[in-house]
Amino acid sequence: MAENNSKRAFGGSAAEPPAAPVQPAPVRSAAAPTAAPAPAPVAAPAASVRSAAAPTAAPAPVQPPALAQPAPAPAGEEPRQHVHHSYIWLGGLRAGVAVLFAIAVSAFSSIASLISGIQRATAGVDFGFGVFVAIAVAAGGFVAVMAVIFLIHWLAYRNLWYQLGPEEFNLYSGVISKKRVHVPYQRIQSVDQKATLLQRVFGVCTVSIDTAGGANNKAVIVPYLAKQQAEVLRAGLFARKQWLAAGGDPAAFPAQAVAAAMPVARPVPGAPAAPGAQPAYPAAAGAYPAAAAAPQAPGAQPGNVLDMPAGVWDDVGGLFAGTAVDTGRVTYEYGLTNKELLLTGFSNNTAFVVVIVAIMGAVGQFADVLFDLIPGSGDAAVDAVVSAASGPAAGGLAAVIFAAFIGGSLVLWLLSALGSCLSYGGFHARRRDDRIEVERGLLQHQFQGVSIDRVQSVIIKQGFVRRLMGCCEVSLGKIDAMAEGDSNQNSVNQGVLVIHPFVKTSRVPDILTGLVPEFSGLPTDAHRVAPVALRRGLIRRCLWQGSGFWLAVVVLICQVGLHLLIATEAPEEAWALPYLDGGCLVGYLFALVLLVVDAVGTVLWFRESSFAVNERFMQVSNGGISRETVSFPRQKIQFGTTKTNPFQRLARTATLSARTAAGVGGTTIRLIDVGEEDARAWLAWLKPGGNVLQ
Amino acid sequence: MRELPSNQLDPRIKNVWRINDAIWIAVVFLCCFVPFGIATLVEPEPWLLMVLAGIAIAFAVLLILFVVVLPPIRYMRWRYELSPEYLDIARGIVWRKRFIIPFIRVQNTDTKQGPIMRAFGLSSVTVSTAAGAHEIPGLDVAAADELRDRAAELARLAREDV
Numbered sequence: 001m002a003e004n005n006s007k008r009a010f011g012g013s014a015a016e017p018p019a020a021p022v023q024p025a026p027v028r029s030a031a032a033p034t035a036a037p038a039p040a041p042v043a044a045p046a047a048s049v050r051s052a053a054a055p056t057a058a059p060a061p062v063q064p065p066a067l068a069q070p071a072p073a074p075a076g077e078e079p080r081q082h083v084h085h086s087y088i089w090l091g092g093l094r095a096g097v098a099v100l101f102a103i104a105v106s107a108f109s110s111i112a113s114l115i116s117g118i119q120r121a122t123a124g125v126d127f128g129f130g131v132f133v134a135i136a137v138a139a140g141g142f143v144a145v146m147a148v149i150f151l152i153h154w155l156a157y158r159n160l161w162y163q164l165g166p167e168e169f170n171l172y173s174g175v176i177s178k179k180r181v182h183v184p185y186q187r188i189q190s191v192d193q194k195a196t197l198l199q200r201v202f203g204v205c206t207v208s209i210d211t212a213g214g215a216n217n218k219a220v221i222v223p224y225l226a227k228q229q230a231e232v233l234r235a236g237l238f239a240r241k242q243w244l245a246a247g248g249d250p251a252a253f254p255a256q257a258v259a260a261a262m263p264v265a266r267p268v269p270g271a272p273a274a275p276g277a278q279p280a281y282p283a284a285a286g287a288y289p290a291a292a293a294a295p296q297a298p299g300a301q302p303g304n305v306l307d308m309p310a311g312v313w314d315d316v317g318g319l320f321a322g323t324a325v326d327t328g329r330v331t332y333e334y335g336l337t338n339k340e341l342l343l344t345g346f347s348n349n350t351a352f353v354v355v356i357v358a359i360m361g362a363v364g365q366f367a368d369v370l371f372d373l374i375p376g377s378g379d380a381a382v383d384a385v386v387s388a389a390s391g392p393a394a395g396g397l398a399a400v401i402f403a404a405f406i407g408g409s410l411v412l413w414l415l416s417a418l419g420s421c422l423s424y425g426g427f428h429a430r431r432r433d434d435r436i437e438v439e440r441g442l443l444q445h446q447f448q449g450v451s452i453d454r455v456q457s458v459i460i461k462q463g464f465v466r467r468l469m470g471c472c473e474v475s476l477g478k479i480d481a482m483a484e485g486d487s488n489q490n491s492v493n494q495g496v497l498v499i500h501p502f503v504k505t506s507r508v509p510d511i512l513t514g515l516v517p518e519f520s521g522l523p524t525d526a527h528r529v530a531p532v533a534l535r536r537g538l539i540r541r542c543l544w545q546g547s548g549f550w551l552a553v554v555v556l557i558c559q560v561g562l563h564l565l566i567a568t569e570a571p572e573e574a575w576a577l578p579y580l581d582g583g584c585l586v587g588y589l590f591a592l593v594l595l596v597v598d599a600v601g602t603v604l605w606f607r608e609s610s611f612a613v614n615e616r617f618m619q620v621s622n623g624g625i626s627r628e629t630v631s632f633p634r635q636k637i638q639f640g641t642t643k644t645n646p647f648q649r650l651a652r653t654a655t656l657s658a659r660t661a662a663g664v665g666g667t668t669i670r671l672i673d674v675g676e677e678d679a680r681a682w683l684a685w686l687k688p689g690g691n692v693l694q
Numbered sequence: 695m696r697e698l699p700s701n702q703l704d705p706r707i708k709n710v711w712r713i714n715d716a717i718w719i720a721v722v723f724l725c726c727f728v729p730f731g732i733a734t735l736v737e738p739e740p741w742l743l744m745v746l747a748g749i750a751i752a753f754a755v756l757l758i759l760f761v762v763v764l765p766p767i768r769y770m771r772w773r774y775e776l777s778p779e780y781l782d783i784a785r786g787i788v789w790r791k792r793f794i795i796p797f798i799r800v801q802n803t804d805t806k807q808g809p810i811m812r813a814f815g816l817s818s819v820t821v822s823t824a825a826g827a828h829e830i831p832g833l834d835v836a837a838a839d840e841l842r843d844r845a846a847e848l849a850r851l852a853r854e855d856v
Contacts, residue, residue, distance in 0.1 A: 479824075637799075638795075638799045638823040638824050638825040638826065639793055639794060639795040639796070639799065639823055639825075639826070639828075640793070640794050641791055641792065641793050641794075642791070642792045643786075643789055643790070643791045643792075644789070644790050645788060645789050645790075646788060649790070659823075659825045659826060660825060661823075661824035661825040665825065665826075666824070666825025666826055667825070683792065683794055686794045686796075687777070687779065687780050687794055687796070688779035688780055688796050688797075688798065689779065
């Protein structure tokens with residue numbers, strides 16, 4: 001492993017053109033300028049500076065670096081690094097608003113009575129004076145609360161700092177009870193950034209450092225770092241990790257290794273849509289500004305409407321962002337086209353459409369019932385309305401209501417689609433050295449960076465809509481840690497890093513070769529599920545787990561029960577029976593539809609499900625109405641299981657489960673009803689050395 | 695399926711299972727039985743007696759199942775094999791499972807001994823990977839130590855990445 005890494009670190013893989021020798025930072029200015037169409041992968045050790053105004057085209061002479069970003073301090077006793085001072089006032093403001101809101105909500109009535117009490121007490125004096133006193137008291141309370149909060153934040157700020165030690169990252173916190181978190185560099189999984197809208201305005205962000213993952217290992221959160229500081233931190237962490245992985249002496253970590261110790265990423269020959277990889281950008285010029293500010297590089301794929309505002313964000317950066325720091329060389333980058341962005345926005349809330357349709361159905365039913373009941377109300381006015389409503393005008397009224405409802409829900413849906421678009425605005429996925437970075441979000445900014453070593457799997461997912469359009473969602477499985485105090489993470493996206501939300505299936509290989517060339521050479525000889533799996537699948541999915549079947553059963557039980565009840569207990573209610581049967585008929589029809597959907601899904605599942613293995617990878621496809629293909633390296637399989645139940649033993653099939661460490665606490669990739677022989681061969685393949693024998 | 699792994703657990707594990715399960719069943723039984731028993735003493739009613747009889751029968755059935763019937767079958771079906779490179783486990787009576795755990799993925803191994811196991815001179819080994827743990831319940835203490843040492847050594851040789 002050490003050999004492998006050092007090879008990568010110092011550039012000598014056979015596939016690459018000879019890389020330039022690693023140069024120390026000070027010689028930087030001489031290294032780059034005229035290299036324009038030169039062989040791309042110069043080691044770019046010096047690229048620690050981004051000159052802020054570099055949106056112009058590439059071959060222009062490189063601006064001399066205006067101010068050298070001091071590389072993180074030399075080894076030895078590391079200086080304490082405090083977070084940005086906006087922690088005090090921005091964090092304080094946020095906490096203050098939250099506290100005041102809580103107080104206002106919980107103590108609203110008592111405040112009101114207090115005010116009235118003051119008014120009564122001062123009633124003799126003057127009404128205006130009472131109000132004045134009330135306002136003064138409220139303002140005084142407000143100031144006091146805010147002062148306390150700011151004081152607490154100030155104390156917390158004074159006691160919050162981090163150090164990049166020789167072997168581990170340390171985060172110190174706590175005013176009274178001191179806390180120190182150690183993170184060995186080797187254990188760092190990923191370093192993510194997040195910024196709310198307010199934080200973006202001020203150019204600060206929250207950094208979370210993921211460690212080994214699992215439910216017991218919370219992510220380490222460093223709040224309110226200036227953008228620049230965050231990027232330096234990220235680069236420093238990864239560089240040190242690499243240095244240690246390559247067998248470097250922890251004490252002798254060279255400062256410039258932040259830039260230099262990063263391996264030269266493999267050049268990607270067949271990457272048409274990689275503005276960052278074009279040789280047009282001199283290697284040392286800092287690929288970051290070029291890529292960020294000019295995603296519309298000639299010959300690259302067109303960007304989308306939201307790239308511009310996102311680019312503006314990147315240029316402006318926010319009040320305290322500082323000059324951007326180059327954290328490595330980008331070899332591949334892409335954004336979304338207009339079409340992809342729109343489709344992402346509109347297809348990511350299909351659930352919303354379903355809800356609307358369901359509500360419409362319910363309202364329709366309710367209206368029916370209402371109109372049934374009303375004639376008996378005996379109220380003249382209502383009768384008049386009803387007769388009007390059931391007359392020729394009724395159609396008009398109902399239509400208006402209906403149209404208003406449809407219109408309203410359409411607007412809501414559009415808004416949610418727009419929100420979804422905005423959250424994917426400025427989407428960029430890029431390969432920087434050995435890391436994969438994804439950023440998105442126009443308002444709430446999110447930046448996720450994961451080291452390629454920590455990528456567990458490549459997942460290609462096709463929901464119903466995407467499948468109809470021949471598109472898919474590509475994501476990477478990664479190990480996740482539970483973030484400290486961050487409970488609003490949606491569990492659906494846990495352990496998954498979306499690298500493209502909506503892409504034509506034909507473009508997927510391009511993206512994968514560009515972004516994760518490590519995942520080339522995926523297996524192709526698919527072993528389909530056993531023929532008997534169709535029968536077993538139909539029984540399983542249409543009966544045991546069949547929503548349609550069970551719905552029909554429930555409806556049947558209700559129908560029979562109600563019939564019996566009416567027949568025995570209340571024969572005079574027999575008039576309701578036809579309605580009951582009608583309702584049940586609707587239920588049966590719905591169940592039938594569900595059943596057909598289940599059956600179609602099963603047949604599709606049978607046709608498309610398979611697994612494939614080769615020396616390095618395993619690939620599992622699970623078909624159906626929505627389809628998912630997971631590819632993962634053999635090395636990432638923690639353990640494998642085959643499982644059989646008595647019926648499977650009879651049918652001579654087995655269920656395969658491969659477990660990887662993705663997500664919190666692991667992910668199981670399962671394929672049901674593989675033929676017995678295939679399962680046996682797979683187990684043999686799983687054993688160490690078993691892949692070579694094949 | 696393929697030929698089963700060669701090793702079986704230590705036969706004494708059957709007794710450990712029996713005692714363990716008997717204790718649990720007895721505890722649950724008492725929890726169910728005592729309240730009804732008190733109620734019967736206070737106010738004897740026929741349906742209470744029926745309930746008591748039902749609980750007693752269930753207790754007897756469970757006891758027979760877990761003390762007489764299941765342990766030998768479980769013992770028969772529980773097999774493992776320690777190759778130099780991987781751990782192979784086959785177990786399960788109705789749902790038969792087969793695990794292959796390469797030692798290079800093992801992150802840590804623990805040995806554990808409860809009071810019952812200690813009385814029989816047994817020990818259980820837990821092998822944890824980054825995505826789940828597996829326990830081999832009944833091993834001779836010496837065998838357990840050996841397994842733990844081997845797994846630990848191979849885990850040390852493994853790559854750092856997960």
